[in-house]
Amino acid sequence: MTERRHEGHGVVDGAASSPVIAPGYTFGSVTDKISSIVLTRGASHGWWLGFLVAFLLANMLFVSLGYLVLKGIGIWGNNQPVAWAFDITNFVWWIGIGHAGTLISAILLLLKQTWRTSINRFAEAMTLFAVACAGIFPLFHTGRPWLAYWMLPIPNTMSVWPQFRSPLIWDVFAVSTYATVSLLFWFVGLVPDLATLRDRSESKIGRVVYGVFALGWRGSARHWQRYDMAYLLLAGLATPLVVSVHTIVSFDFAVAQLPGWHATIFPPYFVAGAIYSGFAMVLTLAIPIRAVYGLEDFITSRHLQNMAKILLVTGLIVAYGYTIEAFMAWYSANTYEEFMMANRMTGPYGFAYWLLILCNVVTPQLLWFRRIRSSVVPLFVISLIVNVGMWLERFVIIVTSLHRDFLPSSWGRYAPTIWDISTYVGTIGLFLALLFLFLRFLPMISIFEMRTILPQAKVKE
Amino acid sequence: MKPTNAPEFWRTLAEHDGADLHELVGDEFASRLPAPPDAVERRSFLKLMGASMAMAGMAGCTRQPPEQIVPYVRQPEEIIPGRPLYYATAMTLGGRASGLLVESHEGRPTKVEGNPLHPASLGATDVFAQGAVLDLYDPDRMQTLTYLGDIRPWSAFLGAMRAIATSAQGAKGAGLRFLTESICSPTLAAQMDELLAHFPSAVWHQWDSAADLNAAAGARLAFGSDASIRYAVDRAAVVVCLDADLLSYGAGHLAYARQFATRRRPENAGIRLYAAESMPSSTGARADHRLPTRASQIEALARQLAADLGVAGVGRAEGLAQETHAWLRAVLNDLNAHRGSSLVVAGEGQPPVVHALAHAMNGALGNAGQTVFYADPIEAHPADQMQSMRDLTGAMNAGQVQALVIISGNPVYTAPADLKFADAMNKVAVRVHLSLHADETSALCHWQVPQAHFLESWSDARAFDGTASIVQPLIAPLYGGRSAHELLAAFSDRPEATAYAVVRQFWQKRHGGADFENFWRQSVHDGVIPDSAMAPRAVSVRTAVFAAAAQVPASGLDVSFRNDPTIYDGRFANNAWLQELPKPLTHLTWDNAVLVSPAMLSRLGGSATPAMTGGERGQIKAPIVEVTYRGRSIRGAMFPVAGHPDQAMTLHLGYGRTRVGHVGTDRGFNANAIRTSDAWSFGTGATVVLTGETFSLACTQYHQLMEGRDLIHVVDRGTMDDRRSTIDELPWMFPAVEYTGYKWGMAIDLNACTGCNACVISCQAENNIPVVGKAEVLRGREMHWLRVDTYHAGPAENPDTYFQPVPCMHCENAPCEIVCPVGATVHSHEGLNDMVYNRCVGTRYCSNNSPYKVRRFNYFLYQDWETPSLQLQRNPDVTVRSRGVMEKCTYCVQRINEAKIDAEKEDRPVRDGEIQTACQSVCPTEAIVFGDIGDPNSRVSKLKGESRDYALLHDLNTKPRTTYLATISDRHPDLDKSK
């Protein structure tokens, strides 16, 4: 595995000046610093406060969903013609956010980007939690959620099977595969660190629990060799997967013939959007976390700058997508397409469109300036703005396309109800609650991979 | 009669003076019927009603009337699809009957069809006949006979009436008054005669707010005697409507619409329609040349036309607009070119003199006996009802009325405001009301007698041409209601006589002879009594009546009053189907509005804007205005209607009901409050001001512009033969699916559709489609499988208007199917786009991908699963959908399968026309044709063969099985807008 040896050199890596880890660390100090967050520091008041708030919001979600199942989709604002609205908007938004983790772990690994090491662990965790939130919507937006299992190829008394030409079935397979693979990837990465925690935990419970999940890992060279191979294969598999998932999500729209949905640009433009929102979310989380837990040495300004660059690039791709959408609407000379675009810009939801342009196209241009890229607060604000923008993008695509389609007689409008909002905010609560638990009980940075980028990790000839 | 020698109970009654009684009865009722919270919460209330129904002991059981009723077994071939059991009967509205065939499942009437043998139906029905079934099962109907709110047996009532009769005997019935609606039932009329013979001094008053009062008065004015009028539209090449909604309002409109559509077909001679009207109507929409004209200006216009046509004694009118003159020139030109084959029709909304002018013009044009026929009046005893009402109120105020027996109708609500009928009525000692609902009038009556629905009782009735029908019941009275016959019998010497006996005996007298039994069976079976139509008679117009010059209307706003298109004069206010049925052109539901031209609305500084919730297909925020006319004022939401003349307001009646039931109470505003006897149809000089408040109107299609899209095809009659079919094969990457056997398809002729909405409600009745209530319509969730889209082209002042019924298109390449993850919507081998309810998980993706947006989703549990009476109405052949599933038009697959089973039994293919979808069977103009497009000789194939045939959104290559036939315009060269 030659690339790993190169990572060994990774103090100052590539062209960038600032290091991916501050000098002066040893195998021991790295290990102690990260594992102490879990083992010795315990839960601060801040943690409790944050967790409590998130937990309450999560419960709001459960209440909303309970009432939904009791009364019906009617408690939301959905109607004919706008049969999808907040539900699918939130689904696509969450699944998009869920793309950064695997991307960082897999693609950056294959591209030998050693700086990924200190952020991939919680990026992957973020992915898992985001996918969990995303999964809620396709399930509960159906009129009869208790029958959602009909979408799985399970033999049943009616001997009816799923309809494999439907993009929703593709979704079921894509999202469940993505969730599974992301989980495996995350767990495999965790095993050696779990072993570390097992060996260093003072409490008996800690030793037992961590021990169980460490699977008896002992760092044998034979194991490491297969482990590396498996990890690399997973990365190789996850890379096309991560691209395919949002491609298929985009098929939900591209395969339909609704003006505003039926566009060939969608797959690449959705994937770019996913990475865009994913990295935005990583920044949104990484910046406060490294401050709170004093991890500036591990998640250095170098990391933030690289992610900012990725934001800028993907942001430009997304902007290109918007441009092409508008151009094609005009170029197609199709009256429905033309109207759709005009309606998007000047219709009743025009404000959403221009807000989205402001958030996703205008704001990230600030990242051209190194000063902005290298200063934490503006970066944090921009990442938040991009998150909002990406949500708006999905809302605009779904609602403005549906509310005025082919027959003017069927034109209508959509406005969210209190339940639409409580469900959406609730998922954010669930996401944060899970994240807090993760920070408290698992190493948020991959310890063994951090060891590999220390100078002394290199074997001298 | 003097109180001194009054018997005991007079005094007891006298103790209740009107006011007390009002309170007493009022409170009593208030306690029994709590006000409805909101339409969508109706179910919760209906649960309660369900319980009471169960106590009434009728839950689920089927109740055949005791007498022998004759099932409609020998169906005319290929007109009505084979159904469980059909009975011929007739429904009366405004003193005119139209024949029905009512489908009965195990003794439950479930669906109304038209009676093809009946001249006023020809197999079609209007929306009211469709709604009748729901009225029958309405749990809000008056359920018990009460006296001052206490439940009384029928015998007690009989006793009381006998007492009145005997005591009135002395004074030959002086002080005894009867108030009925227009009576077109020969038997009932005979009973009245008999009764009046008994009590020479008793008086029979008539008041029917649904009747064509102006038309009758117009005939009296023109001919000096009562006469009934009927038209032969199919013999007219040119028809001029003066504020007349010939095609969708009034007696015989179904027949006229059929004749109009038939003659307008491309292969037929054609018929050019001119309409000068105030409120845009179906007729105006179908007119080749519509002239928006204030109701108050029509008379001047009519006089001008009459003068030009050389009607004696008519002076030319002054101050007509320039375009009016241009329009009139074209009309004149056409009329002169078609003397004897033209027709001038005056509308019910116009005063008698305009009707007289129309008769005079038809006379001058030699149309009498050609396209218009006059005959004896349909009622046995026609009356000037307005005068009759004035007399009655006068008498009541003068204290000359001891006992008032009101036989159906709701005069307290419908009487002209200036008569103050309610106050006068309170001066009467004994008041009896026979009524379906405990309404505003019942509330003021001592005796409240539940009336038997026409589907529950025997009677007879005459149609617009005099044809008589026997009205036979399909079910015994659900709430022990009584018919008018039985009530009147109470005053005769045979108080216990049943309606059946009375009716049968009447016809036995008429038609003696040994073969009466056959005659009876035949008449009841067919639903028409042979050769009972009135013979035409010659009339002559007294032109002297035109001497009075046209009163040039006082400047100021017109306010005109019209019966509502769906709940009429309010008698259908408690019918949820009719309340939720979008009104033609405005597409408003659940409310009436102050209808004005868009220009007038903006001039007032108001605007009607779609709300973000529901929007154009749900919620319109309209300004509340205060309309004042002669010191009386009402408040209502103002709504713009394209093509409505400026300086005029149209108010629909029937709303603002205070006592009717939980569907109809307190909806909209009561226009009767400013409607006076001297400005019955319209008045000039009204004022209107914005109140600053807004109101949410439930409107299902506010956006009526086509946005330059290719939705409606119009061909010119002159050049239509040059048209090439627009349907061609588009490239397709897959091999086309082979359909063997039947290939079901539908053709909808836009040239025939009058937008009457009968198809919509028929579909609702046939397919158990739930009512969602106003709150849900506001959210854009109404459930109708079939909708009649309305589109405008041209200026908002006077646009061309098109109707387009849109059911599921049953696309062969159905976009909805490809996206369903569970295969809940798939194709049958006969090309049906099937919806499998029990497989649907409700992703709603199909609706998103349906370019026609014909799919409807059960966002809540809309179906009422509790109310027993409503369960009786359901069609057992159609699944009752539950919450969370998608639904849509099935081409009435249950009817298809029924026919296929019959055909298989007889080992033959299904005959063309044997299957009629619910929308098709009730369509007055046969605009909808369904059949096997694989059979080149089927009607639908032939229609699809026409060059007018086109597919909606053809370029999406959905290959819809439902296609449209372009509408034909037939403009007068001088007025042709395109030139």
Place this chain on the structure above:
Amino acid sequence: MRPSNRPRIYGVMAEFDDPTSLVAAAQRAREAGYRRMDGYTPYPIEELHEALHIHDARLTKLVLAGGVAGCVGGYGLQYWVSVIAYPIIVAGRPLHSWPAFIPVTFECTILAAALTAVFGMLALNGLPQPFHPVFNVPRFVQASRNRFFLCIEARDPKFNIDDTRQFMNSLGAREVTVVED
């Protein structure tokens, strides 16, 4: 440990401070003819694999097999369902509309391959393994932190408790321990 009643021996373990000395030691041990030995490190060290001649490529073949199985299975499922088990006309498409079957096939391929990769690796590594003799060495907990261990196992034909210990000491190990079994 006492010379008397000594328990069965798993091997002899040497502890080193840095990866370089471990790799060197491993090389010398191999030159000395030792074969059955294993290194224990806090992170993967490429050179150590070479030094110990660890070349196990079976996993790649397994994953390939898994992927192919997922691919065939995924497409097969869709074909069977749409053409054989429940043939019905949908949107005018043919029963076997292969373009629509590609996404699911792809996902099944990835899923099967990924599962094989992870569980194959665990299986080949004999994990999970509740207990292993090396854990008897008290200082071995450092193997997951900052220490590097080399263990020559008793199974090795050339293994002799005393010689091997001397040999290990000669490698400059910070400490040499006998690993009891």
